Structure formats: structure tokens, C-alpha cells
Amino acid sequence: MINKLVSKIKETGAPIVVGLDPMLSYIPEQILAKAFTEYGETPEGAAEAIWQFNKEIVDHTCDLIPAVKPQIAMYEQFGVAGLHAFEKTVKYCKEKDLIVIGDVKRGDIGSTSAAYAAAHLGKVTVGANRISAFDEDFATVNPYLGSDGIKPFIKVCQEENKGIFVLVKTSNPSSGEFQDRLIDGRPLYEHVGEKVAEWGAEHMGDSYSYVGAVVGATYPEMGKILRKVMPKAYILVPGYGAQGGKGADLVHFFNEDGLGAIVNSSRGIIAAWQQEKYEKFGAEHFGEASRAAVLDMKADIGQALHNG
Amino acid sequence: MINKLVSKIKETGAPIVVGLDPMLSYIPEQILAKAFTEYGETPEGAAEAIWQFNKEIVDHTCDLIPAVKPQIAMYEQFGVAGLHAFEKTVKYCKEKDLIVIGDVKRGDIGSTSAAYAAAHLGKVTVGANRISAFDEDFATVNPYLGSDGIKPFIKVCQEENKGIFVLVKTSNPSSGEFQDRLIDGRPLYEHVGEKVAEWGAEHMGDSYSYVGAVVGATYPEMGKILRKVMPKAYILVPGYGAQGGKGADLVHFFNEDGLGAIVNSSRGIIAAWQQEKYEKFGAEHFGEASRAAVLDMKADIGQALHNG
Numbered sequence: 001m002i003n004k005l006v007s008k009i010k011e012t013g014a015p016i017v018v019g020l021d022p023m024l025s026y027i028p029e030q031i032l033a034k035a036f037t038e039y040g041e042t043p044e045g046a047a048e049a050i051w052q053f054n055k056e057i058v059d060h061t062c063d064l065i066p067a068v069k070p071q072i073a074m075y076e077q078f079g080v081a082g083l084h085a086f087e088k089t090v091k092y093c094k095e096k097d098l099i100v101i102g103d104v105k106r107g108d109i110g111s112t113s114a115a116y117a118a119a120h121l122g123k124v125t126v127g128a129n130r131i132s133a134f135d136e137d138f139a140t141v142n143p144y145l146g147s148d149g150i151k152p153f154i155k156v157c158q159e160e161n162k163g164i165f166v167l168v169k170t171s172n173p174s175s176g177e178f179q180d181r182l183i184d185g186r187p188l189y190e191h192v193g194e195k196v197a198e199w200g201a202e203h204m205g206d207s208y209s210y211v212g213a214v215v216g217a218t219y220p221e222m223g224k225i226l227r228k229v230m231p232k233a234y235i236l237v238p239g240y241g242a243q244g245g246k247g248a249d250l251v252h253f254f255n256e257d258g259l260g261a262i263v264n265s266s267r268g269i270i271a272a273w274q275q276e277k278y279e280k281f282g283a284e285h286f287g288e289a290s291r292a293a294v295l296d297m298k299a300d301i302g303q304a305l306h307n308g
Numbered sequence: 309m310i311n312k313l314v315s316k317i318k319e320t321g322a323p324i325v326v327g328l329d330p331m332l333s334y335i336p337e338q339i340l341a342k343a344f345t346e347y348g349e350t351p352e353g354a355a356e357a358i359w360q361f362n363k364e365i366v367d368h369t370c371d372l373i374p375a376v377k378p379q380i381a382m383y384e385q386f387g388v389a390g391l392h393a394f395e396k397t398v399k400y401c402k403e404k405d406l407i408v409i410g411d412v413k414r415g416d417i418g419s420t421s422a423a424y425a426a427a428h429l430g431k432v433t434v435g436a437n438r439i440s441a442f443d444e445d446f447a448t449v450n451p452y453l454g455s456d457g458i459k460p461f462i463k464v465c466q467e468e469n470k471g472i473f474v475l476v477k478t479s480n481p482s483s484g485e486f487q488d489r490l491i492d493g494r495p496l497y498e499h500v501g502e503k504v505a506e507w508g509a510e511h512m513g514d515s516y517s518y519v520g521a522v523v524g525a526t527y528p529e530m531g532k533i534l535r536k537v538m539p540k541a542y543i544l545v546p547g548y549g550a551q552g553g554k555g556a557d558l559v560h561f562f563n564e565d566g567l568g569a570i571v572n573s574s575r576g577i578i579a580a581w582q583q584e585k586y587e588k589f590g591a592e593h594f595g596e597a598s599r600a601a602v603l604d605m606k607a608d609i610g611q612a613l614h615n616g
Contacts, residue, residue, distance in 0.1 A: 023419070024434070032435075041435030073416055073423035077432045079441030080392050087388055105416055107450060108381055109480040111331070115381035124385045126332070127340075127349025133387030142415060144452040145478050146485030170453050172417040177454030178500065181491040188486065188496070195485070 001137050001162050002205035002212075002234060005099050006259060008066035014298045015254075017101060017236070018061055018290075019266025020054050020089060021071035026271040027053045028283035043081035050075065051085045053286075057270055058093055060287035064294050067099040069236075069264055090136055100136045101236065105167065107142030107149045117156035121164075138163045140214060140236070143192050150199055154211065158203050163210035163234075166199070168192045168226060171216025171239030189215075189222065193229040200233050208234050208260065215253065217245025217263065224252035227260070235261040240297075241268030247300035251308030263301060269293045309445050309470050310513035310520075310542060313407050314567060316374035322606045323562075325409060325544070326369055326598075327574025328397060329379035330358045334579040336591035339364075351389035358383065359393045361594075365578055366401055368595035372602050375407040377544075377572055398444055408444045409544065413475065415450030415457045425464035429472075446471045448522060448544070451500050458507055462519065466511050471518035471542075474507070476500045476534060479524025479547030497523075497530065498537055505538040516542050516568065523561065525553025525571065532560035535568070543569045548605075549576030555608035559616030571609060577601045 009015050024032065024046060032049050039045035058068065070093075075086035093100050106116040115124075120139040123130040141153055141164045153164050169179055169189040179189045193213065200209030212234035215223050227235070235253050239245040240263050253261035272278045272293035273286035281289035317323050332340065332354060340357050347353035366376065378401075383394035401408050414424040423432075428447040431438040449461055449472045461472050477487055477497040487497045501521065508517030520542035523531050535543070543561050547553040548571050561569035580586045580601035581594035589597035 021420070036435055041437045043432075043434065043439055043441070046432075046434045071416075071420055073414070073420045073427065076427040077423040077441055078434075078439075079427070080388055080395055082427075082441070083391055084388050105414070105450075106381070108379075108413055109478065109483075112329070112379055112381045115385040119381065119384040119387070119390075124351075124354075126351065126354045126386075127344055129349045131351055131386075133351070133385055133390070142413075142450050142452055144450055144475060144486060145480060146482035146487070148480040148482040167452060170417065172453060172456040174454035174456040175417075177503070178452060178496065179454070181496070181499065183489040183491055183496075188489070188491075191489065192486065 001099070002208050002210050005066060005234065005262070006208060008099060009259065009262065012064060012066050013302070014065055015262045015301060016065050016294065016297055017067040017069045017262050017264045018057070018065055018269050018294065019069045019071060019103070019264050020057070020270065021074045021266040022050045022053055022270065023074065024049065026267070026274065028273070028286050030283065043078040046078045047081040047085035050082070051088055054089045055092060056287040057290045058096055058098070060291040061269070061294050062096040062098055064291070064298070065098070067101055067262065068093050069101040069103050071103040071266070087134055090134055099138070101138040101140070101165065102134060102136030103140050105140050105142050107145055109145050109148045110152070113149050114152040114156070117153045121153070121162040122156035122160050138165060140165045140167065142167050143195070147195070147199070154199060154203055157210050163212060165212040165214050165236040166192070166196050168196060168213040169215045169219055169222050171218045171245070175216065190225065190229055193226045196233050197230040200230065204232065208232055212236055214238065217249055220249040220252050227253060227255065231255065237261055237263045241265045247304035250301060251304055254305060258305060265297055269297070309407070310516050310518045313374060313542065313570070314513070314516060316407060317567065317570065320372060320374050321610070322373055323570045323609060324373050324602065324605055325375040325377045325570050325572045326365070326373055326577045326602065327377045327379060327411070327572050328362050328365070328578065329382045329574040330361055330578065331382065332357065334575070334582065335361045336581070336594050338591065351386040354386045355389040355393040358390070359396055362397045363400060364595040365598045366404055366406070368599040369577070369602050370404040370406055372599070372606065373406070375409055375570065376401050377409040377411050379411040379574070395442055398442055407446070409446040409448070409473065410442060410444030411448050413448050413450050415453055417453050417456045418460065421457050422460040425461045429461070429470040430464040430468050446473060448473045448475065450475050451503070455503070455507070462507060462511055465518050471520060473520040473522050473544040474500070474504050476504060476521040477523045477527055477530050479526045479553070483524065498533065501534045501537040504541050508538065508541050512540065516540055520544055522546065525557055528557040528560050535561060535563065539563065545569055545571045549573045555612035558609060559612055562613060566613060573605055577605070
């Protein structure tokens with residue numbers, strides 16, 4: 001799956017992942033109204049609106065991008081109905097040949113981590129059957145519990161040809177509270193990065209590992225160091241756009257081969273129609289606004305990599 | 309909710325939480341067969357078996373214990389059907405006046421953490437309605453992302469009179485990989501414990517905070533230190549029984565008042581019928597085996613606290 005990600009990034013020329021993190025406030029009135037008419041102002045209504053919204057965005061961007069990253073929290077808040085919309089979204093994106101990175105940030109130990117790995121990347125045994133639940137291609141994983149939390153995911157990745165991105169340095173303002181603290185003279189995130197490189201050696205693709213890392217666009221200097229600490233890890237870079245990361249900041253996350261990083265934008269793409277820059281599309285054509293925003297992001301990153 | 313937890317612990321004399329972490333291998337054949345006959349060897353069949361199994365255990369233990377802790381991974385692996393069983397389990401336990409600690413170990417940032425908090429502890433707005441999704445009483449939370457990940461949970465806890473347990477020192481063998489590393493001469497888990505005390509000061513109950521901590525029974529010496537670092541935090545203690553923690557190890561997690569800790573046992577209770585010690589109950593009476601195991605655990609902890 002990491003080989004497929006690399007080849008799709010080359011094919012599209014776009015090291016971009018669109019974050020499918022729908023808030024109801026991003027969804028145009030006509031979609032909400034239709035869903036609420038059909039299902040009421042209920043979790044089912046919200047889930048239907050999210051699903052219709054996602055479909056339109058995917059339809060308008062799937063030829064431009066290699067991957068999407070649905071954030072499961074945005075679905076989980078609507079309970080079982082919301083998670084059903086998550087499931088449908090994953091399936092639909094895979095039908096469109098997009099790689100799906102489940103942004104689930106799960107992490108537990110032993111049999112529990114194995115259950116999360118089965119839920120999101122693998123299969124579970126029920127009687128004589130082996131059944132997939134959410135079946136994403138990649139999942140994000142939290143490292144706080146150490147190797148016991150990560151290894152069960154790697155095992156499933158090996159069985160199913162899938163991958164993970166381990167949180168190393170997150171994009172948020174307070175990420176330094178623990179992640180930046182010095183241990184033997186180097187910040188915790190570097191130690192985590194070293195473990196990512198070590199875990200990644202257990203499951204290599206052709207040029208990159210199935211074990212990648214999450215490093216926020218908002219910390220480009222740290223990205224530069226982490227790029228060297230884990231040269232074979234693909235870096236998933238959140239924090240571009242709405243969170244303040246700029247194209248020029250991104251160059252450090254890439255390797256000399258122009259590969260090694262994939263940059264996420266969520267609100268900047270899926271709620272593009274609400275921005276002044278794209279308001280000419282109007283609420284009716286929000287999918288086209290998202291398409292324009294992807295093209296602009298691609299140009300911004302291309303320019304930065306060219307200059308860098 | 310922390311006041312209710314404390315009063316229920318006093319009332320039952322049992323600082324015990326039963327972990328509802330059903331594996332299909334724990335479920336007696338008669339329950340599996342019935343569920344599979346009705347729903348097939350499908351996620352729906354697995355979910356039905358889990359639900360019937362949980363109900364029987366809850367019915368046989370609810371008068372003895374203050375709380376249960378369903379581990380969501382064990383449900384999530386069966387997808388939407390599994391999460392529906394989780395939802396039903398939470399609701400049923402609350403009807404039985406048990407406090408429900410959702411062992412979800414979620415953690416993200418900003419609006420995403422807020423969405424997880426809404427999913428598990430709060431409400432979400434759909435049109436003119438405010439709707440609860442899973443609606444547990446407490447949730448476990450991962451601290452790796454710092455305050456940005458925790459504060460949205462605390463906000464919801466304040467609004468809804470609910471609580472969280474933050475992972476501080478986990479019970480697994482590799483928990484030390486990052487958690488034990490020294491920062492300014494003290495391990496990371498102590499720094500996290502200090503933040504728990506700080507976050508907890510923002511939302512206090514009568515004698516304990518709504519912000520508790522998870523510290524594994526397998527590390528009693530660290531528990532002793534952490535007890536002092538965060539005197540007002542209730543400590544949720546996993547790792548008793550199957551993972552190797554013993555009654556005598558637990559005394560350090562409690563305060564002088566005999567309160568301040570609640571000890572989890574999962575497999576040791578819910579799969580008691582499979583142990584030699586309780587085999588006399590037989591698969592038919594697995595609920596009674598669980599009841600006997602709770603009584604034994606209560607006696608073991610009571611004895612340890614008495615001696616300690």
C-alpha cells in the first residue's frame with residue numbers, strides 16, 4: 001500500500017491528502033435541508049448530510065489527488081449513524097481508487113491494540129468467516145504506550161499490505177508540552193521518531209516503509225530534523241492552510257527524491273466555498289470550489305518544492 | 309459524577325470496576341450458537357452475542373460494584389454492528405445505576421477533541437436538537453498531544469457533570485519506552501501526573517477531581533509516587549489479575565481515606581467461568597462465576613487495604 005501511495009503521488013504530481021473532516025457548519029444549506037427532510041434533525045439526518053457532502057467533494061477531486069483522510073471523530077460524534085457514514089465514505093473513496101488514511105489516532109495495548117488494528121485495517125473472525133469492519137488503507141496511531149501499542153498494528157499491516165502513521169510531532173500549539181521535553185539532550189519527538197524508523201524497518205516497501213509518521217507543518221525546523229531521523233518514513237503533514245502552515249514551510253519534510261511527505265488540508269479544501277477566494281462558485285457548486293482549492297494547493301506546494 | 313463514583317464506592321465497599329472487554333472466545337457456546345442462528349456468522353451475530361453476554365454479567369454483578377469499563381476496541385472491531393452493541397451496553401449499565409467508564413483512549417486537538425468529547429460524554433447539535441451519542445459517564449484520554457487535547461474534554465465534563473481519566477503510566481511491559489524517560493531528572497509520567505493535577509484543579513468535585521488518571525497495577529512503586537503528585541485525582545488502576553497485578557500491590561494507589569483508586573479487572577471477571585477456580589459453575593452459569601470472582605476480588609483488595 002505504501003508503494004501504491006508513492007506511485008499515485010507520482011502519477012498525480014500532488015503530494016496532497018484531502019481531510020474529510022466534515023462539520024455540519026461546512027455543509028451547504030441545500031444538502032442539510034434535504035437530509036433533514038428525509039431523516040429529521042437526527043443523527044441519521046446529520047450522517048446523511050455528511051455522506052452527500054463527502055460524495056460531492058470526492059467526485060470533484062478524486063482525479064487530482066492520491067488520497068483522502070477522513071477524521072473519524074467528526075463521524076463518531078453522531079454515534080452509530082455517523083460511523084455508518086464513515087464506513088460508506090471509506091468504501092466510496094476506495095471505489096474511486098483513492099487511498100484512505102483513517103485518522104483515528106487509536107492506541108492501546110496487546111489484544112486491545114490488535115482489536116483496533118482489526119477494526120481499521122484488518123479482519124476479525126466470526127465463526128467460519130473473516131470479516132472487515134472499516135477497512136481503511138492506513139491508520140494514524142498514538143505512540144504513548146510504546147511498542148506494545150504499535151506492534152499489533154504492524155502485524156496486521158504485514159498480513160494485509162497496509163500501513164500506519166505514528167504521531168511524532170503534532171501540529172497543535174501545545175504539542176510541545178510533552179513532545180518537546182528533552183531526554184538525554186534531545187526532545188521526546190526525536191526519540192519517538194527513532195522508534196518509528198526502527199519499527200518501520202520491520203515492514204518496508206520498495207523505497208519507503210509501511211510505518212510512517214505524523215509531523216505538523218507548523219513546525220518546519222523540527223520536520224527538517226525528523227526527516228533525517230527517519231529517512232524511510234513517509235511523513236503525513238497536517239496543519240497546512242487553516243492551521244497556519246505555508247507551502248514554503250513544507251520543503252523540509254520532503255526528501256531529495258521529491259517524495260517522502262504528503263500534506264493534508266481539511267477545512268481549506270472541503271469548506272473552500274465559504275472562503276472569499278472561492279465564493280464565486282456559490283453554495284450550489286461547493287464541489288467545484290473544493291476542486292479549485294486543490295489545484296491552488298498543488299500549485300503552492302509545487303512552487304515551494306521547485307524553489308526549495 | 310466523581311461524587312457519585314466516590315459515594316457508590318463507599319456504598320458497595322468495592323473499589324472495583326469490571327472491564328466489559330468481551331472477546332468472542334470468552335463467550336459460552338450456547339450464547340454464540342443462539343446469536344449465530346438468528347443473525348448468521350456476521351458482525352451482527354457477533355454483536356448480539358456480545359450484548360447477551362454483557363447483559364448476563366451485568367445482571368449478576370451490578371449490586372456488588374460501582375462501575376463498569378467497556379473497552380470500545382472490542383466492539384469497534386465488529387464495525388457499526390459492534391458499536392451498536394457498545395451503545396446498548398452503556399445504556400443498559402446506566403439503567404442498572406452503574407457508572408460507565410468508556411475506555412476509549414481518544415486524544416486529538418481542538419475541534420477534533422471536542423468532537424470526541426461530544427461523542428462520548430456530551431451532546432452534538434443537529435438542527436434544533438441537542439443529541440447524545442454514546443453518553444458514557446467517564447472516558448479515558450491520551451495525553452500525548454498536550455493541553456490542546458485535554459481541555460476540550462474538560463469543557464464538556466464541566467457542562468455535563470462528567471469526568472475523564474488521563475493515561476499517565478500504563479500497565480503494559482513497554483510502557484516505559486517513553487513514559488519512564490527522564491526529563492529534568494524525573495520520568496515523563498511524573499510530568500504528565502503534574503499536568504493531571506493542574507488540569508484537575510479546574511474541575512473539582514467535593515473531595516476528588518473530575519480529572520483522574522490511569523496508572524497500571526503492574527507498577528506499584530510508581531503508583532506510590534504518582535499518588536503524591538496528584539492527591540486529588542482518582543486513579544483508575546488496570547493490570548490487576550490477568551496482567552499480573554496483585555492485591556498487595558494496590559495499597560499504594562489509595563489515599564489515607566481509603567479512597568482515591570478504583571481497580572479494574574476484565575478477563576479475570578468476565579471470563580471467570582473458564583478458570584479452574586470457577587469451573588464448578590459451568591458454561592451455563594457463567595454470570596454466577598463472574599459474581600463469585602467479583603466477591604473474591606473485593607475480599608483480596610479489602611484484605612490488602614486492611615494489611616496496608
